[in-house]
Amino acid sequence: MASVTTTQVPGMTGDFDNTLDDGVSQAPLVLGEATFHEVTRKICRVAEAPRAPMAWYVAFAISTSLVGVLGVMIAYAIFTGVGVWGNNSPVFWGFPIINFVFWVGLAHAGTFISAILLLFRQKWRTGINRFAEATTVFAVVCAGLFPGIHVGRPWFAYWMAPVPNVMGAWPNFYSPLLWDAIAVFTYTNVSLLFWYVGMIPDLATFRDRSKTRLRHTVYGILAMGWRGSAKHWQLYERTILILAGLATALVLGVSSTVSTDFAVSQLPGWHETIFPPYFTVGAIFSGFALVLALAIPARELFGLKDLITKRHLDNLAKITLVMGSIVTYIYMMEFFIAYYSGNGYEQFAYLTRIMGPYWRMGWLILFCNCVVPQIFWFKFARTTWWLALPAALLCLVGMWSERFVIIVTVLNRDFLPSAWHNYAPTWVDWLTFAGSIGLFFTLFLLFCRFLPMIAMSEVKSILPQAAGHVHDDSPADAAGH
Amino acid sequence: MSTAHNIDPAVSQPQMYGLLAEFHDVQTLLDAAVALRKAGYKKWDCYTPFPVHGMDKAMGLRPSILPWIALSGALGGVFTILALAPLCNAFLYPMIFSGKPYWGMPGHIPMAFALGILGGTVFVVHGLFVLARLPQFYHPLFTAERFRRVTDDGMFIAVEATDPSYSPSATSQLLTKLGAAAVEEIRD
Numbered sequence: 001m002a003s004v005t006t007t008q009v010p011g012m013t014g015d016f017d018n019t020l021d022d023g024v025s026q027a028p029l030v031l032g033e034a035t036f037h038e039v040t041r042k043i044c045r046v047a048e049a050p051r052a053p054m055a056w057y058v059a060f061a062i063s064t065s066l067v068g069v070l071g072v073m074i075a076y077a078i079f080t081g082v083g084v085w086g087n088n089s090p091v092f093w094g095f096p097i098i099n100f101v102f103w104v105g106l107a108h109a110g111t112f113i114s115a116i117l118l119l120f121r122q123k124w125r126t127g128i129n130r131f132a133e134a135t136t137v138f139a140v141v142c143a144g145l146f147p148g149i150h151v152g153r154p155w156f157a158y159w160m161a162p163v164p165n166v167m168g169a170w171p172n173f174y175s176p177l178l179w180d181a182i183a184v185f186t187y188t189n190v191s192l193l194f195w196y197v198g199m200i201p202d203l204a205t206f207r208d209r210s211k212t213r214l215r216h217t218v219y220g221i222l223a224m225g226w227r228g229s230a231k232h233w234q235l236y237e238r239t240i241l242i243l244a245g246l247a248t249a250l251v252l253g254v255s256s257t258v259s260t261d262f263a264v265s266q267l268p269g270w271h272e273t274i275f276p277p278y279f280t281v282g283a284i285f286s287g288f289a290l291v292l293a294l295a296i297p298a299r300e301l302f303g304l305k306d307l308i309t310k311r312h313l314d315n316l317a318k319i320t321l322v323m324g325s326i327v328t329y330i331y332m333m334e335f336f337i338a339y340y341s342g343n344g345y346e347q348f349a350y351l352t353r354i355m356g357p358y359w360r361m362g363w364l365i366l367f368c369n370c371v372v373p374q375i376f377w378f379k380f381a382r383t384t385w386w387l388a389l390p391a392a393l394l395c396l397v398g399m400w401s402e403r404f405v406i407i408v409t410v411l412n413r414d415f416l417p418s419a420w421h422n423y424a425p426t427w428v429d430w431l432t433f434a435g436s437i438g439l440f441f442t443l444f445l446l447f448c449r450f451l452p453m454i455a456m457s458e459v460k461s462i463l464p465q466a467a468g469h470v471h472d473d474s475p476a477d478a479a480g481h
Numbered sequence: 482m483s484t485a486h487n488i489d490p491a492v493s494q495p496q497m498y499g500l501l502a503e504f505h506d507v508q509t510l511l512d513a514a515v516a517l518r519k520a521g522y523k524k525w526d527c528y529t530p531f532p533v534h535g536m537d538k539a540m541g542l543r544p545s546i547l548p549w550i551a552l553s554g555a556l557g558g559v560f561t562i563l564a565l566a567p568l569c570n571a572f573l574y575p576m577i578f579s580g581k582p583y584w585g586m587p588g589h590i591p592m593a594f595a596l597g598i599l600g601g602t603v604f605v606v607h608g609l610f611v612l613a614r615l616p617q618f619y620h621p622l623f624t625a626e627r628f629r630r631v632t633d634d635g636m637f638i639a640v641e642a643t644d645p646s647y648s649p650s651a652t653s654q655l656l657t658k659l660g661a662a663a664v665e666e667i668r669d
Contacts, residue, residue, distance in 0.1 A: 036530060036634035162569050170569035173562075174578045179591040186599040193606050205530070205632035224616035227623070228631045230514075230527035230536045232613045235545055237532050239609040242551045246598045246605075253598070257591050461531040468507040470535040472515045 019314045019383060029124050029462060032306035036460050039307070043202075043454045044209055046302045052449055053301055060445045066438020073432040074149055082152040084428045091411040091423035096150035097261075098403045099433055102286070103143035103440075104184065104258055105279070105399060108251055109287025110136030111191060114198070115247035118240070126458040127312050130202075131298065131447070132291045133195040138443040139290075140188045142436045147181070149432075176260040183257035190250055194243050200226050201236070202452035255279040262406070269349030269410035272337070278330045282399060285323035285369070289395035292316045296385045296392075298448065307454050310383045317382035320395065324373030331370065345415075352409050357422050361401045362409070368398025495668035498621035499525075499641040500652055501628065502661035507533055510636045513659035514539040517638065520655065524644040528622070528637040530630075547608050554604025558596035562589055621669040639667070 018027040030039065077084050087094035110132040117125040148154055160181050162171055171178050204226035207219040226232070256276035263275035272278075295316065299308040338350040354362040372394045381387040408423045447453070460466055504510040507529075514527055518541050527536060536542075563586070570576055571583035581588060610616070622628045622639055631637060638661070640652050653664050 040530075040633045162565060168574050170574050170576075172576075172578050173566035173570050173592065174581055174585070174588040176591075179595070182592045183595045186595040189599055190602045193602055197606055197609065201530075201632065208629040208632045220618065221616075224610070225618045225620065226615065226632070227620055227628075228528045228530055229613075230529065230533070230540055231542060232615070233529065233532040234537045234542050235547060235609050235613050238545055238547045239605050242548060242605045243602060246551070246555070246601050249594075250598045253591075253594055257595065260591065457531040461534075466507055466531055467534060468511040470511055470515060470539045472519075472539065 016309075017383070018309050018311045019379065027311060029127060029309065029311065030307060030459060031309055034306075034463055036463065036465075039459050039463070040205060040209075040456055042304065042307060043452060043456050043459075044205065046304070046448065046453055047206065047450055048209065048211075055301055056445060056449065059441065063438045063441035063445060066435050067442050069431050070435020070439055073428055073435055077149060077428060077432070078152075078154065082150075084426060086423055086425040086429050088421065088423075090414045090419050090421055091408055093407050093411060094423060095425050095429040095433060096146040098400070098407050099436060100143050100146040100150075101258055101279070101403045101407075102400050103139050103146070103436065104187075105255060105283030105286045105403075106290045106396075107136040107139035107143065107187070107191065107287065108255065108280070108283040109291045110134070110139075111194075111247050111251040112284050112287065113291070114194060115244040115251060118244040119248060123462045124312055124315055126455055126462055127308050128291065128295060128316070128454075129458070130195075130198065130455040131294065131444075131453050133191065133198065134444065134447045134451075135287070135290060135294065135440075136191045137188075137195050138440050138447070139287075140184070140191060141443065142440050144184060144188060145436060145439070147184075176257070176264045179257050180261055183254050187250060187254045190243070190247055194247055197236070197239060197243065198455060198458075199452060200224060201228065201457040202455060204228070205456055206452060251284075252280055255283040262410075267349075267410050268343065268345040269353075269406070272334070274330060274333060274337070278327075278334075281323055281326045281330065282369075282402060285320065285327050285373075286396055286399035288316055288320045288323060289392040289399070292320060293389060293392040293396065294444070296389045298453070300385075302448065302453065304454065307459060313385075313388060314379065314382045317376040317388055317392075320392065321373050321376035324369055324376075324395065328370040331366065348413070349410060352413050353405055356409055356413065358405055358409050361405050365398050365402045365405060368394045369402065372398070497642040497649075498667040498669045499639055499644070499647065500649070500656060501622060501625055501665050501667050502638045502640075502656040502659075503627060503663045503665075504636045504638065504660060505662050507636065509660040510638070511535060511539045513638055513656070513661070516659050517640070517655075521646050522640060522644055522652075523646070524641040526639055528628070528631045528635075528639065530632050530634060530636070545612060547605055547612065550608035551601045551605040555597040555601035557604070558598070558600025559593045561600070562593040562596045566592070621667050625665060625667055627663070627665070 016031050018029070018031065021027060028034070032038065032042075085094060085096070087096075110129075113125050113132040114129045117129070148157060151157055159169070160171055160178060200223055203219050204223035207216060207223045210216040210219055256279065259275035259279035262270035263272055265271060292313065295308055295313060299305050335350055338346045341347075353359075354366075356362075372391050375381040375387065375391050381391065412423050413420055502513075504513060510527060510529070511533065514536065517525055518539070527533070527540065529536075566589045567584040570578070575583055577583070622631075622637075627635060628637065629635075638656065640647060640656070642649075646652070649666070656664050
């Protein structure tokens with residue numbers, strides 16, 4: 001662990017460029033005064049400040065208003081019927097499924113950072129993993145909302161579960177829609193448990209620093225009496241490692257399962273073997289763009305520049321670039337296979353994407369997902385907020401449009417031209433979507449204010465002074481119990 | 482050596498829990514852990530704000546059974562689906578879907594995969610809490626004022642009074658010799 005030295009110069013602060021590698025020593029991942037106590041103080045002060053920054057209140061007011069709009073829109077749709085949405089023959093899926101697939105995809109970066117980067121021992125993940133995991137949990141909440149209301153009669157949603165009932169009806173275990181429900185249910189639970197277990201030591205820090213009885217009680221209950229015992233740490237680290245292994249399989253599995261909703265159907269444009277990796281890569285791409293777009297304002301707003309450094313932004317942008325390039329490759333491959341298959345329906349479906357009624361969105365996707373991320377080849381763009389932030393937001397626009405185009409352009413051109421009908425979302429669709437964004441940001445802002453935004457114990461463990469050497473070559477005998 | 486100062490006087494004859502020694506750096510703590518183990522102590526533990534690399538080796542902790550708990554949960558999830566799917570679609574209400582067999586394993590793999598992960602996760606998290614005996618909202622160490630820093634920057638070793646090798650003076654001297662910055666008695 002201590003074999004590679006880390007340069008740690010006291011004068012370096014948040015604006016220091018730690019993206020350079022000299023090949024001898026590791027660039028520091030924690031800037032400023034990097035003592036254990038200083039790490040605790042910097043992270044805790046966000047949650048312990050008597051007042052949040054003004055921008056927090058403004059953002060929170062807007063977000064909660066949108067949640068109110070969401071509630072009204074859901075109530076309106078359920079009491080009136082799903083006819084208030086634009087979904088109609090032949091495009092029955094429309095916004096609810098577009099938004100579902102989009103939000104599930106956004107969730108993937110958190111799992112990727114906390115699971116795959118942990119298995120690869122990427123130390124820089126410690127600065128951003130906690131709030132990336134939080135985006136996972138909240139994005140899954142937003143995702144789960146849409147299929148729930150899309151059924152139109154949510155009080156029958158339990159029919160998806162194998163509940164014994166008087167009709168003797170059971171779910172179809174061959175249906176991708178059921179696979180999807182189980183995959184998302186699993187994802188919700190696993191990401192929530194992963195997030196919570198990872199947070200326990202930091203909640204204990206909040207408990208021990210609390211000044212009021214209320215905070216002490218609430219954080220005390222959440223921390224479960226954590227006391228930093230070495231025996232506990234051993235179990236805890238093993239748990240996190242196992243969870244990372246399971247979540248790595250899951251992060252590759254969830255969007256793959258979501259893609260089977262499409263790939264298992266018989267429609268040209270959907271019935272493709274490339275769909276599972278295609279959806280997964282797209283999901284990770286949009287997820288990293290989201291984490292990048294959130295990290296940039298968060299480090300400015302909460303004074304966390306010493307912990308979420310330029311190197312973190314640099315790495316996030318690099319992964320966004322890699323994923324964006326894989327997405328580009330998959331687009332090329334899709335069009336190539338459509339051409340090479342010689343299948344007229346397949347070719348028609350792909351020409352419809354870029355020349356049909358939604359050609360503007362088709363080209364917008366190619367611009368946002370293929371051209372825009374290429375800016376991240378340049379380090380100046382990766383580390384400059386006014387370039388990286390708009391680029392990340394454009395990637396998000398591109399991925400949402402991709403979900404739109406995949407769903408709508410396949411359905412609106414049915415096999416018989418007499419059945420062709422274009423899809424147009426209604427104002428209820430748009431406000432429901434806006435409401436889900438509000439829900440995400442409400443949860444995220446509450447998280448920033450009341451929970452440990454950065455994994456303190458993990459950041460401390462990567463500081464140079466956290467490493468020691470065990471001077472003992474005798475075989476270990478049992479100590480403790 | 483200072484004594485614990487925040488004991489409730491209403492509690493008569495508080496039981497001795499043990500000694501709490503504070504250390505100021507990771508290397509001293511690791512060396513002290515090795516020395517304590519070699520001195521034959523059995524009921525003691527280190528307390529740190531972050532996982533210390535190599536501590537299980539220094540303390541001689543055995544690997545836990547958590548991986549097996551996770552495996553049993555994962556297999557439980559997988560076999561739940563592999564049994565539930567034919568139970569529902571082949572026995573309780575036999576139904577042909579798209580000409581597929583009643584009991585067709587490939588179509589059940591995606592759900593078995595997801596539920597296997599769910600089972601492994603739920604089991605390993607519960608296994609963590611059971612093996613670590615958490616939640617535990619009271620612990621004698623929480624009575625020590627300095628122990629509040631264990632989640633910030635404090636590093637400690639606590640030796641329990643029930644340890645056969647424990648002696649208030651000798652253990653205290655040993656801890657001081659091993660580099661403890663402060664040693665304090667903890668009463669339950």
